[in-house]
Amino acid sequence: MDNKLSGESTDLTKRNLERLKELFPEVLTDGDKIDFDQLKTVLGEAVEDKSERYQFTWHGKKQTILGAQKPSKGTLRPDPEKSKGFDSTENLYIEGDNLEVLKLLQKSYNGKIKMIYIDPPYNTGKDFVYKDNFRDGVQNYLEQTRQIDAEGNRLTTNTESNGRFHTDWLNMMYARLKLARNVLTDDGVIFISIDDSEQEKLKMICNEIFGEGNFIAQIIWERSFAPINLKKHFSESHDFILCYAKDRNQLICNGLPQTEELLARYKNPDHDPRGPWQSDNFSVGPAIEEKRYEITTPGGRKIYPPDGRCWLLTKERYQEFLADNRIWFGEDGNNVPRVKRFLSEVKSTVTPMTIWKHEEVGHSQSASQALKKLFNEKSYFTYPKPVDLIKRLLMLYTNSDSIVLDFFSGSATTAHAVMQLNAEDGGNRKFIMVQLPELLDEKSEAYKDGYRTICDIGEERIRRAGEKIKQESAGIDPESLDIGFKVLRLSSSNIREWNTDFENIEDELDLFESPFMDERSELDIVYEIMLKHGLELTYPIEVFEVNGKNVYDIAFGNLFICLSDHIDTRVAQSIIDKRNEYGIETSSVVLSDAGFGGNDSEKLNCMELLKDAGYPEDNLLTI
Structure with a gap:
């Protein structure tokens, strides 16, 4: 037995082939090769086989x-x-290229994210667009964070003079949305902010990735309310927010709470024991003959429905409503009849409209002012999104324990909104922020104040916002609020990659005295193993010692890791004992191969001891 831990993230092509094999095993031939003719036969008329198609x-x-x-x-x-509250928080802030980060999250968070909100570059000609290099994404990321390309040239914005202006933006968005769909729960939803520059193209790629049938709405947000008279034709005052479900049939909208203005409309002038009510029109159109009849008011007035209309109910149902005191003729009993709608019987929430006014959710200027106030009147970000805007999205589609992802984090408004809503409704939503650590301009106010990257500002915003929310929270135990975040940074693997350069074989063998890269801590390696095992990165990590050797216990015995030197059967037995304390049947174990110091006999004894204790061979790995 020598199960080696892979140094790569989930192979999505392999996973897709496995799914295809499960559905249609007859279409695979010669191992993993697809017989497309056979696949067409199986799918029948569902296959488009014409050269001219949309x-x-x-x-x-x-x-x-x-x-x-x-x-x-x-x-x-x-x-x-x-980080803030590293050992206890369930929130993540990840510094790195979001394409590579999304790949790394595929296994740990597949089908676990309830809501995604992103505010990507709008492609206005001034935006920094990610230049993806699929040969070596991490190296590409390291180059980008220095703001230079592989040849040492400075990276520039995606200007309109670029011959592939739209193409570069589409390639950037398509890859990321493709991966984002995988991490959504089956009842999950994604919101994407955009303006007119790429709105129609974004909708087209979303239709392709999520399916036209999963389009929910295109929200119009009034981001400004004062006209800019310097504009030649129109002064744009809105942005769009596209909304797609992973599966529309499973998506549930929570609705918006009733406003004080709406609730104030319910009164009880006749002291009805069923409580407050408001009256509604009793006539409807078009006219249906069986619902056109004479009604006599308590005051003796005889009334017919208006021309072209009829009453809401048949005569028989009207008599039932009348007997149940559900018809209102006004205080003097002589008005046109209206039907009573009781507050206790109506929906407790309101279905949202697609136009969101700035009075309801804020605008760009109010968001800028609020963020400026948080940073002691320092202005670090232009045009951040209002907290109330993101909070409304959260209210509509998240549950109290949902995980929320924003992989274009920017000023970290999404994290702020998650903490704010948790403080208001007692929820325990978790956030995952992902942001490329773009270098700040040395002339900027933020740089002069000691910040070096956008991530530095975003993290500080979460710290300040969290403390402010905690101080202002009412009715909720402040200690129950998770205002921390665990910072993780994208980097090359901690595990050395074997280089089959036989001219330097002696140097390679010297390097492989340890499989781990220099200057990497055990904790670095533990987190990489968690990723490869598909464990959430906020699971608790405990450490216990066995004769001076650290054993990492992840998620209450779900995974045990030992990376120390001189591993022996005492380590294996301690892992078994700890698992038995938890009362679980099995778990996974990862041991450092170099930790056995070439002692194959001791390694075999450890593995046999673990297998005898009920560990399946596939759950025992070396690294």
Whole structure:
């Protein structure tokens, strides 16, 4: 037995082949080769086999799809010093290229994210667009964070003079949305902010990735309310927020709470024991003959429905409503009849409209002012989104324990909104923020104040917002609020990659005295193993010692890791004892291969001891 831990993220192509094999085993031949003729036969008329068909394509689309499915060789390294409440928080802030990060999250968070909100570059000609390199994504990311390309040239914004202005943006978005869909729960939803620059193209790629049938709405948000008179034709005052479900049939909208204004409309002038009510029109159109009849008011007035209309109910049902005191003729009993709608019987929430006014959810200027106030009147971000805007999205589609992802985190408004809503309704929503650590301009106010990257500002915003929310929270135990976050940084793998350069074989063998990269901590390696095992990165990690050797206990015995030197059967027995304390049948064990110091006999004894204790061979790995 020698199960080696893979140094790559989930292979999406392999996973897709496995799913296809489960559905149609007859279409695979010669191992993992697909017989497309056989697949067409199985699918019958569902296959489009004509050269002329409707499709949306552009240069590089195929490479983008293949690149998105290519496994990442990177990892996420924990940074306890930059974190807040590292050991207890269930929130994540990840510094890195979101394409590589999404690849790395595929296994740990597949089908676990209830809501995604992103505010990507709008492609206005001034936006920094990610230049993806599918050959080595992590190296590409490291180059981008220095703001230079592989040849040392400075990276520039995606200007309109670029011959592939729209193409570059589409390739960037398509790959990321393709991966984002995988991490959504079956009843999950994604919201994407955009303006007119790429709105129609974004909708087309979303229709392709999520399916036209899963389009929910295109919200119009009034981001400004004062006209800009310098504009030649129109002064744009809105942005769009596209909304798609992973599966529309499973998506549930929570609705919005009734406003004080709406509740104030319910009164009880006749002291009805059923409580407050408001009256509604009793006539409807068009006219139906059986619902056109004479009604005599308590005051003796005889009334017919207006021309072209009829009463809401048949005569028989009207008599039932009348007997049940559900018809209102006004205080003097002589008005046109109206039906009583009781507050206790109506929906407790309101279905949202698709136009969101700035009075309801804020606007760009109010968001800028609020963020400026949080940073002691320092202005670090232009045009951040209002907290109330994101909070409304959260209210509509998240549950109290949902995980929320934003992989274009920017100023971290989404994290702020999650903490704010938790403080208001007692929820325990968790956030995952992902942001490329773009270097700040040395002339900027933020740089002069000691910040070096956008991530530095975003993390500080979460710290300040969390403390402010905690101080202002009412009716909820402040200690129950999770206002912390665990910082992780995208990096190359902690595990050395074997280089089959036989001219330097002696140097390679010297390097492989340890399989781990230099200057990497045990905690770095533990987090990489968690990723490869598909464990959430906020699961608790405990450490216990066995004769001076650290054994990491992840998620209450779900996974045990020992990376120390001189591993022996005492380590294996301690792992078995700890598992038995938890009362679980089995778990997984990862041991450092170098930790046995070449003692194959001791390694075999450890593995046999674990197998005798009920560990399946597939659950025992070395690294």
